Amino acid sequence: MYFVTTLYIKNKEVENERTIGMYSSEEYASENVERNVHDMFEKGYYNYAVVSKMGYGTYQTPDILSWYKYDAHTKEVSKCEMPEGMERYYPYIIG
Secondary structure (H helix, E strand, O other): OEEEEEEEEEOOEEEEEEEEEEEOOHHHHHHHHHOOHHHOOHHHOOOEEEEEEOOOOOOOOOEEEEEEEEEOOOOEEEEEOOOOOOOOOOOOOOO
8 A cells, every 4th residue: 555644844853744645556646745635735734745655464664655845835746855864764654
């Protein structure tokens, strides 16, 4: 399964995150992020999103497939590199 998690990153730290969607394909998940479907970035409350893949089973570690950045001024979403300080980040998908 593919998941979209939105995050607010400040000073190289995740201050808030929320997994907001589950998809059957990476393409569909990415398309929804790029279009900011249902205002998933909540008008800039979240400034990044990740699309990740996670298999079935107990204590699965998700694979982050892509990062996106939201610009609150232009209201545009763009694919980006992993933000600095996120090398050990894994989205909190199931809790």
